[in-house]
Amino acid sequence: MAASVPLVLLIEDEPQMRRFLRATLRAHGYQVVEAGSAREGLAQVAGRNPEVILLDLGLPDRDGLEVTREIRRFATIPIIVISARGQEHDKVTALDLGADDYLTKPFGASELLARIRVALRHSASPPGTPPQPVFQVGELRVDLERRQVFRGTEEAHLTPTEYKLLAALIRHAGRVITHRQLLQEVWGPNYVGQSHYLRVYMAQLRHKLESDPARPRLLTTEPGVGYRLRDV
Numbered sequence: 001m002a003a004s005v006p007l008v009l010l011i012e013d014e015p016q017m018r019r020f021l022r023a024t025l026r027a028h029g030y031q032v033v034e035a036g037s038a039r040e041g042l043a044q045v046a047g048r049n050p051e052v053i054l055l056d057l058g059l060p061d062r063d064g065l066e067v068t069r070e071i072r073r074f075a076t077i078p079i080i081v082i083s084a085r086g087q088e089h090d091k092v093t094a095l096d097l098g099a100d101d102y103l104t105k106p107f108g109a110s111e112l113l114a115r116i117r118v119a120l121r122h123s124a125s126p127p128g129t130p131p132q133p134v135f136q137v138g139e140l141r142v143d144l145e146r147r148q149v150f151r152g153t154e155e156a157h158l159t160p161t162e163y164k165l166l167a168a169l170i171r172h173a174g175r176v177i178t179h180r181q182l183l184q185e186v187w188g189p190n191y192v193g194q195s196h197y198l199r200v201y202m203a204q205l206r207h208k209l210e211s212d213p214a215r216p217r218l219l220t221t222e223p224g225v226g227y228r229l230r231d232v
Contacts, residue, residue, distance in 0.1 A: 006120060007031040009050035011041030011067065012082070013060050017105070021054060021082075024109045030116075038062035045071055052119050055099070057083040057090065065093055072098035078119035082107070088224030095178050095225070102176065102225070118174035118231070135170045137231055140209055140218055142170060149209070156208045161186070165201050166209075166229075169219070173231035176222045202227060 008025050012018050013036045025032050033048055035041035038059045045053065053071070057064030068079055078100040083090070091102045100122070101115045135142045141150045147163060149156045158166065168185045169177065179195045187197060202221075206213040220228050 005029060005031050006051040006116075007033060007048065008116070009041065009044050009048065009053045010034045011038070011044075011053065011059065011064075012056040013037060013058070014056070017056075017082075021112075024112065028113055036060075038064070038067045041067060042070060045075060045077065050077060051123065052116055053077055053079045055079055055081050057081060057085055057094070065090070065097060068094055068097045068099050076123070078123050080112075080115055080119060082112075091222075091225045092178050092180070095176065096180060100175060114232075122175065135173065137173075137229075138218060139211070142166065144170070151209055158205070158208065162201055162205055162208070165198075166205060169227065169229035173229045176226050176228045178226040180226075182226060198227070 008030045010018055010021050010032060012021065012034070018034055018036075022032050022034065033044055033050065035044050038061050041053075041055070041059075044050070055064050055067060059067065064081065064083065068081070071077065071079060079098065081091075081094045081099045081102045082105060083102075084105045091104075094102055100119050103112060103115060133143065133145045135144060139152045142148070143150075144167070149158055149163070149166065165182070165186050168182060171185075172181075179198055180192045182198055183192045183194060187194070191197065202219060203213070206216050206219050210216045210218060218230050220230065222228055
């Protein structure tokens with residue numbers, strides 16, 4: 001049986017951006033349905049059950065942050081926010097409300113398609129599904145069953161907290177995870193304001209796992225928002 005073609009819902013009021021997204025997505029084999037307002041978009045979410053939602057924040061009838069909150073009340077469909085708003089606060093708020101990723105306009109087609117592939121990969125795994133026993137990207141290989149970490153052929157010896165941080169990043173590999181989310185997963189809810197913990201431990205992880213810690217390629221920073229572990 002042939003695999004189904006993923007359906008992407010565009011909730012975007014700007015005609016020129018909709019044309020670009022429609023053409024890009026259809027050229028790469030996606031089905032596309034469009035909505036020009038929050039009201040229409042929410043109706044399409046309920047009626048069409050898309051695999052991925054591309055959501056603009058600057059909609060004419062409701063703020064996209066409110067739409068994100070509303071969708072998360074009844075659906076776990078991946079949401080990728082696309083917006084001209086570059087403020088860090090908006091990115092963090094969207095992610096904390098349940099968005100899966102964030103792209104600031106203008107962005108390229110290849111970047112958009114990569115984020116959609118990551119979102120589809122994550123949505124294919126039921127919530128709570130453990131990651132594969134071995135995670136590998138570039139020179140980094142992590143045996144999650146044995147709790148062993150290798151950079152190339154050499155084992156990297158991590159402290160318990162460094163390993164816990166790396167394991168959290170692996171659970172969200174390919175996606176941006178906010179400072180608050182990481183602090184809660186690794187240190188607990190009483191530490192969500194202690195972002196200096198992350199700076200210290202991310203620096204230590206990069207020193208042990210990156211070829212050039214000053215120019216990280218695996219453990220990347222999303223300025224003012226959080227971190228992303230590359231997964232391809």
